[in-house]
Amino acid sequence: MKINWGTGIVLAFIGFISFIMFFVIRMNTDNKFDHDLVTENYYKAELEYQNDINKEENSKTLRSDITWKKTSEGLLIIFPEDLKSQNIEGKVFLYRPSNKQVDFESSISLSDHNLLIPDKRLLDGRWNIKIDWQYNGKSYLYKKEIVY
Template identity: 55%
Template structure:
């Protein structure tokens, strides 16, 4: 049987469309692949945006900022010495853009101005750190991207 160019073109397009449909079906039904949203409660987060803006403005107005550095024991966050660590309350949220299962939150109760995030909780790669904290009724928000 002889195949002309029109028949070959139709067969080629049919094979290509079948190939694409196979991968679309496989990706949408595979339980091992994760299809996470960027964040849970997206619309609720947007409603809290103005409060976040005020908290970030308070942080930007601080004389000395929170410092972070990598140590052998983990990632060390150092709060400014002008704030009494025992009056600082809040939470530290670590967000892993590539895998939602690695995200975690640490409550912020300090006895000294340093907070150590243990090395065993941090996987190598990019992390977004968000610290929401209050000091004497004033809200602060610190955000930073780190590569660990």
């Protein structure tokens, strides 16, 4: 059977369209390629962004910033020593960019300026940590990308 150039062009178009459709269907059905937005309420979070900037500026006025270290028990978050720990309140949010099912939020309850996040809640890899806290009515924000 001899194929003329018109039939060849039609077969090339059909092959190309089949190739593209294969990848479109595969990307939509395979869970390996499932990527979520950072937050469900993206526009609401965008409106709150100026408040976050103000809180980060407040954090820069402190003598020392929040620090963290990995211990055998988990992630130890250390608040500034010059502040009274009983006056510190707020929330810690840990966000995993690769898997939103393991994201979690915890309220701050300190023991001697330290907050421990247990090792069983954290998987190895990259985490974004966001600590939104208040001290004597003034709001502060600490953001950091950590590898645990």
